[in-house]
Amino acid sequence: MADLLIRDIDIIDGTGAPRYRGDVLVDGGRIAAIAAPGTAVSDARVLEGENLALAPGFIDMHAHSDLHLLIEPGHFPKLSQGITTEVIGQDGLSYAPIDDAALAIVRRQIAGWNGNPADFDFSWRTVGEYLDRLDAGITPNAAYLVPQGTLRLMTVGSEQRGASAGEIARMRELLAEGLAQGAVGMSSGLTYTPGMYADTAELTALCEVVAEAGGFFAPHTRSYGAGALEAYAEMIELARRTGCALHLTHATMNFGVNRGRAGEFLALVDAALAEGCDITLDTYPYLPGATTLSALLPSWAMSGGPDAALARIADPDERLRIARDVDEHGSDGCHGVTVEWETIQISGVADPVLDRYVGMSVAEIAVERDMPPVAVFFDLLTRDQLATGILQHVGHEENVRAIMRHSRHMGGSDGLLVGERPHPRAWGTFPRYLGHYVRELGVLGLEDCVHHLTGRPARRLRLADRGLIRPGYAADLVLFDPEAVCDTATFENPAQQARGIPHVLVNGEFALEDGKPTGVRAGRALRMNSTRRQTL
Numbered sequence: 001m002a003d004l005l006i007r008d009i010d011i012i013d014g015t016g017a018p019r020y021r022g023d024v025l026v027d028g029g030r031i032a033a034i035a036a037p038g039t040a041v042s043d044a045r046v047l048e049g050e051n052l053a054l055a056p057g058f059i060d061m062h063a064h065s066d067l068h069l070l071i072e073p074g075h076f077p078k079l080s081q082g083i084t085t086e087v088i089g090q091d092g093l094s095y096a097p098i099d100d101a102a103l104a105i106v107r108r109q110i111a112g113w114n115g116n117p118a119d120f121d122f123s124w125r126t127v128g129e130y131l132d133r134l135d136a137g138i139t140p141n142a143a144y145l146v147p148q149g150t151l152r153l154m155t156v157g158s159e160q161r162g163a164s165a166g167e168i169a170r171m172r173e174l175l176a177e178g179l180a181q182g183a184v185g186m187s188s189g190l191t192y193t194p195g196m197y198a199d200t201a202e203l204t205a206l207c208e209v210v211a212e213a214g215g216f217f218a219p220h221t222r223s224y225g226a227g228a229l230e231a232y233a234e235m236i237e238l239a240r241r242t243g244c245a246l247h248l249t250h251a252t253m254n255f256g257v258n259r260g261r262a263g264e265f266l267a268l269v270d271a272a273l274a275e276g277c278d279i280t281l282d283t284y285p286y287l288p289g290a291t292t293l294s295a296l297l298p299s300w301a302m303s304g305g306p307d308a309a310l311a312r313i314a315d316p317d318e319r320l321r322i323a324r325d326v327d328e329h330g331s332d333g334c335h336g337v338t339v340e341w342e343t344i345q346i347s348g349v350a351d352p353v354l355d356r357y358v359g360m361s362v363a364e365i366a367v368e369r370d371m372p373p374v375a376v377f378f379d380l381l382t383r384d385q386l387a388t389g390i391l392q393h394v395g396h397e398e399n400v401r402a403i404m405r406h407s408r409h410m411g412g413s414d415g416l417l418v419g420e421r422p423h424p425r426a427w428g429t430f431p432r433y434l435g436h437y438v439r440e441l442g443v444l445g446l447e448d449c450v451h452h453l454t455g456r457p458a459r460r461l462r463l464a465d466r467g468l469i470r471p472g473y474a475a476d477l478v479l480f481d482p483e484a485v486c487d488t489a490t491f492e493n494p495a496q497q498a499r500g501i502p503h504v505l506v507n508g509e510f511a512l513e514d515g516k517p518t519g520v521r522a523g524r525a526l527r528m529n530s531t532r533r534q535t536l
Contacts (some may be wrong), residue, residue: 002027003508008037009479014455016448024054026475029508029522031527047503051483053135053446056085056454056467057140057476057504058430061282062218062249062412065142066094066322067114074517075139077417080497082478084506085141085466085526087412090249091220092149092189095122096130097174102153105517108306109193111350111387112292115418116331128181138523139165139511141476143461144443145187145218146178147194148206149433153176155384158305160197175209180222182527184461185215190222190231192295193302200234206391207244215528216245216278216460224289225255225335236272247460250414254289254394255337262402267496269408280460282412283403285432287395288491290347290416290423293388294381296334298325302323306386313378321322323374341366341373343393346380348419350387354380358420362437389419391491401443403434410457424494428487431498435486446482463526475508 004026011034025032033040060078063086069075078086078529088094093110095103107116124130127146134142151171156163163171175186186206189195207217217238221231232248239246239359248269252370253261269279294302294309301322302309312318325331326339342363349355357365357380365380366373380388403409411433415426425432430453437443444452458467465473478501485500495513504512509522 002032005040005042005044005046006054006479007040007046007048010053012053012055012450012468013470013493014449014451014458016451016455019053019447024199024469026477026505026508029475031469031471031473031475034469035470036261051160051481052479052502053482054218054469055450055478055480056370056458056469057478057506058082058411058453059084059457059461059467060086060413060429061247061410061457061460062090063088064090064113064414064416067117067120068417069134069138069142071117073119073521074519076517077415077427077495078413079139079504079512079517080501081427082480082501082504083140083430084476084478084504084523087143087461089145089147089183090187092147092187092192092195094147094150096124096127096144097146097178098125098150098153099154102150105158105305108386112294112348112389113416113418115498116350116387124180127178127183131182131527132512132524133490137521141523141526143184143526144182145185146175146183148186148188148198148203149192151175151206151413151515152194152198156194156197158194158303158308159195160303162199163202168465172205172209175206179213179215179528181211183215184526184528185247186210186217186221186361188217190220192220193299196222196299197334200238203238204242207238207242211242211244213461213528216247218247218249220249223335224252225337226257226330227336228253228258229264229268232268236268236277236279239277240272240275245278246280248279250289250412251283252395253399254396255335257337258397258399258433259396262399266402266406273408280408280410280456281403281406282410283400284414284425284429285382285400285404285437285442286411286425287397287400288391288393288423289395290389290391290414292386293344293377293390294333294386296326296339296344296377298322298333303475309386310382313382320379326377327374331368337493339444345391345393346388347391347421347423349384351384354384354388355420357428370458389416389422391423402445404437404452409452410460411453421491422494424487424489424491427494427496428489428498431485431501432487434480434482435500439482461526462528475505477505479503493531
């Protein structure tokens with residue numbers, strides 16, 4: 001007997017094909033059968049389709065839930081969007097593989113992404129052990145990328161220098177081990193230290209390992225501002241040279257220098273695709289980005305790690321040098337442009353004494369305190385020990401729309417789930433695609449958009465049994481109302497549940513029912529279990 005019959009519902013199957021009406025039987029965590037509407041007979045529980053559509057569960061190609069999945073396993077911000085799989089280990093910095101010394105630095109450096117809970121059990125050290133921890137009980141599924149910056153931290157350290165041949169060999173070994181243990185590829189954060197200290201030759205050596213294992217490389221490139229096209233070209237050349245599949249994460253063209261230039265970026269991608277390169281990309285449907293305040297520091301100022309950076313900020317001469325970089329020359333941490341302080345909005349702080357500044361821009365704080373913005377910058381970094389989170393209002397709508405229309409585009413929230421006022425993309429990315437960009441603006445058709453969010457990313461992840469509604473596939477499913485689905489999260493009130501998504505199933509079990517979490521933890525780590533490369 002089947003577990004569930006979803007009867008007489010619009011099926012959007014994840015391929016991009018037109019929707020059709022049908023009955024869907026779920027049994028044992030899988031889609032057992034698809035029948036003509038109203039024809040399936042079963043003693044199973046029946047869920048009437050009514051005005052809903054049925055789609056494969058959404059796949060978030062860029063998530064920062066590495067700790068949230070374990071600390072808050074219900075994971076309601078993502079579950080309530082219909083997300084049934086997330087890709088974590090992003091931007092070159094995460095918690096596996098790890099050793100004691102690197103863990104101490106990583107915890108501090110990305111506290112603005114994930115928090116830094118004092119009493120949390122970080123007992124794993126390998127990728128496999130981390131994935132085992134996820135398997136102990138999470139709500140959505142998760143796939144993991146080996147973080148290149150963490151590999152460098154474990155071998156080279158935090159210093160700004162080239163890696164020796166022996167160090168590169170050790171990074172390759174750690175990377176191969178992580179991929180063998182189930183990671184789906186490698187990420188990088190090439191505006192974050194220490195990953196940004198890697199030259200192209202070092203990245204090439206690592207991408208060779210990823211290509212051999214059949215994974216993909218997901219780089220946060222060296223710039224999304226000044227030099228953005230050159231940064232993308234470097235990554236595409238890596239793919240061309242190594243044969244490594246390339247996924248350009250949170251792909252965008254930001255800051256004033258790139259207004260209206262999405263077409264130039266997409267031309268680079270299309271030329272490489274025509275040559276046979278395997279390239280995909282993801283975006284979030286918002287204009288501002290989100291990161292940490294410390295990310296705006298020039299790379300030389302972060303050499304040696306957090307304590308070294310704080311010491312430089314405290315040194316008058318070094319402080320002046322940093323100020324010139326961020327205000328006059330253009331910091332590489334700020335994508336090669338000078339910082340526009342009115343675009344930098346505080347989204348979260350570690351020190352509750354600083355709570356009053358959340359929601360204010362650095363420029364506004366400077367006016368209130370009657371001091372230069374760069375002095376506010378230094379003050380917040382010091383008092384909050386580099387843990388301050390920010391929103392960066394530097395995007396352009398025309399670029400966002402052009403990139404999301406691309407045939408290799410997928411959805412990625414890049415959502416940070418810490419801070420008092422995080423970016424609303426953590427709660428609203430996927431319903432915003434379906435509501436604002438599909439129903440209201442018509443930038444994408446509904447079936448096409450669902451393909452962007454399901455079938456296409458499943459192929460990138462080489463998930464042979466997810467991302468489509470087909471018999472035998474895992475029953476990761478979302479039921480939503482195409483006429484009502486929308487994001488309600490705002491920059492002022494970001495922690496708001498989306499509308500129009502009443503039911504979500506993960507591996508055949510209700511994780512969200514009638515808009516409320518069930519507490520069922522049916523998710524698991526999705527390990528790469530094949531060395532055969534699959535291209536799109």
